Amino acid sequence: MTEQPKIYVAGHRGMVGSSIVRQLLAQGHPAESIVTRTHAELDLTNQAAVNAFFADEKLDQVYLAAAKVGGIIANSIYPAEFIYQNLMMQTNVIDAAFRHGVQKLMFLGSSCIYPKLAPQPMREDALLTGMLEPTNEPYAIAKIAGIKLCESYNRQYGNSHGVDFRSVMPTNLYGPGDNYHPENSHVIPALIRRFHEAKAGNASSVTIWGTGTPKREFLFVDDMAAASVHVMNLSQAAYDQHTKPMLSHINVGSGEDLTIRELAEAIAKTVGYTGQVTFDSSKPDGAPRKLMDSGRLKALGWQAKIGLVQGLELAYNDFLKTKAGHI
Numbered sequence: 001m002t003e004q005p006k007i008y009v010a011g012h013r014g015m016v017g018s019s020i021v022r023q024l025l026a027q028g029h030p031a032e033s034i035v036t037r038t039h040a041e042l043d044l045t046n047q048a049a050v051n052a053f054f055a056d057e058k059l060d061q062v063y064l065a066a067a068k069v070g071g072i073i074a075n076s077i078y079p080a081e082f083i084y085q086n087l088m089m090q091t092n093v094i095d096a097a098f099r100h101g102v103q104k105l106m107f108l109g110s111s112c113i114y115p116k117l118a119p120q121p122m123r124e125d126a127l128l129t130g131m132l133e134p135t136n137e138p139y140a141i142a143k144i145a146g147i148k149l150c151e152s153y154n155r156q157y158g159n160s161h162g163v164d165f166r167s168v169m170p171t172n173l174y175g176p177g178d179n180y181h182p183e184n185s186h187v188i189p190a191l192i193r194r195f196h197e198a199k200a201g202n203a204s205s206v207t208i209w210g211t212g213t214p215k216r217e218f219l220f221v222d223d224m225a226a227a228s229v230h231v232m233n234l235s236q237a238a239y240d241q242h243t244k245p246m247l248s249h250i251n252v253g254s255g256e257d258l259t260i261r262e263l264a265e266a267i268a269k270t271v272g273y274t275g276q277v278t279f280d281s282s283k284p285d286g287a288p289r290k291l292m293d294s295g296r297l298k299a300l301g302w303q304a305k306i307g308l309v310q311g312l313e314l315a316y317n318d319f320l321k322t323k324a325g326h327i
């Protein structure tokens with residue numbers, strides 16, 4: 001039997017980290033070779049603690065899915081925490097990985113790294129071509145620094161130490177483990193909750209902010225996890241063929257976008273809400289369209305598998321379970 005790599009999944013209790021653990025187990029990776037630590041057990045902003053952990057564990061691979069994540073409101077109120085904690089976590093983990101002989105690391109970023117006015121669909125080479133969206137600029141700057149950390153370690157230590165650190169940038173994600181907080185959640189979990197509550201309360205209508213016309217892209221989280229494992233396991237030759245040393249990150253999207261109105265109608269259907277869906281056009285809309293170009297990933301042999309209807313059903317089932325537990 002070939003020896004299995006020892007893999008650390010940072011952020012294993014988060015939506016994406018937990019899905020990466022499920023994905024590794026589903027692909028036959030033995031549970032005893034997957035290393036995890038809760039935030040309470042290991043604060044990744046603590047450099048000494050992170051170095052001690054890496055020294056003890058002798059890891060082969062790292063998925064960096066721990067981050068301080070939040071919506072527009074949290075990003076506006078706590079910009080210092082968003083930039084500081086994300087810079088610290090990723091810098092500590094990436095540097096400790098290098099110092100302790102980890103050759104393969106996957107850094108998870110986000111589509112907010114791209115300029116506010118990037119041409120649609122957004123290609124990887126739109127990075128650093130314009131101003132960022134101001135509300136989450138500190139978070140986006142940290143994510144861009146994460147990509148550049150990976151690239152710089154590859155460039156300096158790739159040949160001498162076999163360092164091979166990669167980055168994936170997912171579009172909007174949803175699915176099991178999502179945050180259903182009434183004020184501080186992303187659009188899909190927020191609408192699942194609102195339609196569920198409207199159905200339970202026999203509300204005749206649900207009003208959604210904006211005109212309903214902006215288009216957005218969504219990816220089921222298990223697809224994101226599968227894509228991360230796929231990119232991690234690509235041969236160096238295949239990866240090098242489709243990336244550049246200073247333009248190495250890879251977009252991960254479904255390749256399809258839909259209007260907020262279409263999304264709302266799909267969620268209402270999934271939840272079984274039969275009342276009216278109306279739009280308050282006095283409220284702001286945001287960018288008219290945000291879609292990733294995932295051609296690079298497609299060329300590397302991966303495509304999303306879970307469509308929106310199936311994904312929403314799985315997400316709603318998770319909401320019902322979570323609600324029964326602790327919402």
Ligand SMILES: NC(=O)c1ccc[n+]([C@@H]2O[C@H](COP(=O)([O-])OP(=O)(O)OC[C@H]3O[C@@H](n4cnc5c(N)ncnc54)[C@H](OP(=O)(O)O)[C@@H]3O)[C@@H](O)[C@H]2O)c1
Pocket residue numbers: 010011012013014015016017038039040042043044045064065066067068069085089108109110111170171172173174177186
């Ligand atoms: N959700 C999305 O739509 C989306 C879209 C694009 C990209 N992403 C990216 O995917 C990654 C994971 O996101 P997610 O949605 O899975 O976030 P999440 O559910 O909030 O999970 C983040 C995880 O990081 C852990 N963490 C935070 N601070 C930590 C610290 N100082 N030390 C140790 N652990 C810490 C959290 O633990 P505690 O909860 O215990 O603090 C949590 O388990 C992020 O890099 C994010 O940028 C997410």
